[in-house]
Amino acid sequence: MGKTFKKPEVLTDAHTHYCPGCTHGVVHRLVAETIDELGIRGRTVGIAPVGCAVLAYNYFNCDFQEAAHGRAPAMATGIKRVRPDLMVFTYQGDGDLASIGMGEIIHAANRGEKFTTIFVNNAIYGMTGGQMAPTTMPDQRTTTSPFGRNAEQVGMPIKMAELLSALQTPAYVSRQTVIKPKYITKAKKAIHRAFEYQLENKCFSLVEVVSTCPTNWGMTPVEAVEWTEKTLLPYYQPGDYNVPE
Amino acid sequence: MSKVLMKGNEAIGEAAIRAGCLNYFAYPITPQSEVAEYLARRMPEVGGVFLQGESEVAVGYMLFGASAAGERVFTTSSSPGISLMSEAVSYIAAAQCPAVFVNIMRGGPGLGGILPSQADYLQATKGIGHGDFRLLVMAPASVQEAVEMVMLAFPLAEKYRNPVMILGDGLIGQMMEPVEFPDNLKSEPSNKDDWATSGMDHRSSDSRNLVRSLLLEATELNDHNLLLKGKYDRMCEAEVRFESYNLDADYRGLIVSYGTMSRVCRTAIDTLREEGIEVGMIRPQTLFPFPINAVGDAAAKDSCRHVVSIEMSMGQMVEDVERAVKGRIPVSWYGKCGGEVPTPEEIIDLIKQRIA
Numbered sequence: 074m075g076k077t078f079k080k081p082e083v084l085t086d087a088h089t090h091y092c093p094g095c096t097h098g099v100v101h102r103l104v105a106e107t108i109d110e111l112g113i114r115g116r117t118v119g120i121a122p123v124g125c126a127v128l129a130y131n132y133f134n135c136d137f138q139e140a141a142h143g144r145a146p147a148m149a150t151g152i153k154r155v156r157p158d159l160m161v162f163t164y165q166g167d168g169d170l171a172s173i174g175m176g177e178i179i180h181a182a183n184r185g186e187k188f189t190t191i192f193v194n195n196a197i198y199g200m201t202g203g204q205m206a207p208t209t210m211p212d213q214r215t216t217t218s219p220f221g222r223n224a225e226q227v228g229m230p231i232k233m234a235e236l237l238s239a240l241q242t243p244a245y246v247s248r249q250t251v252i253k254p255k256y257i258t259k260a261k262k263a264i265h266r267a268f269e270y271q272l273e274n275k276c277f278s279l280v281e282v283v284s285t286c287p288t289n290w291g292m293t294p295v296e297a298v299e300w301t302e303k304t305l306l307p308y309y310q311p312g313d314y315n316v317p318e
Numbered sequence: 319m320s321k322v323l324m325k326g327n328e329a330i331g332e333a334a335i336r337a338g339c340l341n342y343f344a345y346p347i348t349p350q351s352e353v354a355e356y357l358a359r360r361m362p363e364v365g366g367v368f369l370q371g372e373s374e375v376a377v378g379y380m381l382f383g384a385s386a387a388g389e390r391v392f393t394t395s396s397s398p399g400i401s402l403m404s405e406a407v408s409y410i411a412a413a414q415c416p417a418v419f420v421n422i423m424r425g426g427p428g429l430g431g432i433l434p435s436q437a438d439y440l441q442a443t444k445g446i447g448h449g450d451f452r453l454l455v456m457a458p459a460s461v462q463e464a465v466e467m468v469m470l471a472f473p474l475a476e477k478y479r480n481p482v483m484i485l486g487d488g489l490i491g492q493m494m495e496p497v498e499f500p501d502n503l504k505s506e507p508s509n510k511d512d513w514a515t516s517g518m519d520h521r522s523s524d525s526r527n528l529v530r531s532l533l534l535e536a537t538e539l540n541d542h543n544l545l546l547k548g549k550y551d552r553m554c555e556a557e558v559r560f561e562s563y564n565l566d567a568d569y570r571g572l573i574v575s576y577g578t579m580s581r582v583c584r585t586a587i588d589t590l591r592e593e594g595i596e597v598g599m600i601r602p603q604t605l606f607p608f609p610i611n612a613v614g615d616a617a618a619k620d621s622c623r624h625v626v627s628i629e630m631s632m633g634q635m636v637e638d639v640e641r642a643v644k645g646r647i648p649v650s651w652y653g654k655c656g657g658e659v660p661t662p663e664e665i666i667d668l669i670k671q672r673i674a
Binding site for chain 2: 114115116117118120121127130134135136137138139140141144147148149150151152154155156158159176177180
């Protein structure tokens, strides 16, 4: 019987540092499969964020840069402007992209920069120890919202896919999740499509992936999946939010 | 090649192109916005990249990304904008990427004013952002020298894989002078295949490159800091540039001054000489590395009784002058801020009071 399932070429043999039940590993794999399928490893540059995925470059066997917190879209802009032939993707979390990097992502998207952003939204700061993010849900407890997020004081969680879709510049903006196989198939299609739009030099592309953080949520992996489905997905609804003509 | 009359800011933009840098990212700020305005028209003519970023913070990282991908890149800004870029400068220095930053200084702190100043000396020379690093800093005293320093900056940034800063005051950017662009200062970009994230296919390599600054192991980061220090030490050995004036005379006083301020001092020195008062001058052309030995040697001359650092700031370079003179003779400071430039008459009176 032949081999039907193998590790993507662009993934290294390293064991990831991600916690049990974290979905970063799944998202890495989907990006890696896409790079393999498109045959673009030799001209791909990834940009790692600050946050749990800062060490993504240990897992991807392609050129990689490491950004400061939130600045990956500006770095990607710099690369694509001087080397439009390169395939560039940023891999960012919600603290990185939706808080400190809000300016960079909105302007890169609005300029129509031809790179791809994988935006992993788990509604919390992971690497720094579970602090409140702009995406943290109302009443969600974090280390800096110990009594639950008070929306009257700090506002409602930011819906990035919707926000970026309000821009008039053509872009591909999609929100997906990877908490169950049925979602993973759709997320893979969206990520593949996002890279294809870049390959065609068509538009900016972003896939938001609603993800889990059992460690900082204080849940088991199974509870985290259930909480994501019950609490996050009704607010962060999956689907394509903007598709270029 | 014939000379053309150009405004400093425009000449700086043209110099980068002539040096072989066709990638420019910037954010408007007075008194250097003419660089961006000039290059917005000029870059398309030469097939180059011009992009106005959304902030100086973003521009700094556009440089980082472009440089890390192996391309020559530069930006221009002025004091408050440089503060915003300083975050990226720290990352760029840490990741050992070449990039050129031009600071056409205005008065500070805060918004300060838009008139010429030299108030960013300490910021530029003592490590502009967080962490332990230095920039190679050159300070032009004329539009022609600004052109030459910009052209030199690119190969120097590549030689040391470190950011280089051209530190000009607002006058350098705003005044018009005849300039030429020396062909011999055009340079070929260095080969960056061993480190740049240019794409594995681009360099026909099976191994990937990684540009980063995160080093979580204490010993690893210490080793990295030692490596960086080694580069700064080599700069101090090989890159010190300065100009001396009237040092053959038996001067009683020594002026240390740079940029536009040094031109005023030169006028004062000429006038004093006619009156029989000899004063020498060292004009640092590199502020880091500072010409510490040149200043120390000039101050050690038997006839010399006093050294004065004359700056368009409240006494910043004077700290380096004191470091050079090592307390052997008195060192003092004189300066003005906010766009006020000390006049030759003021300097003549000052020299007579303190030295003659």
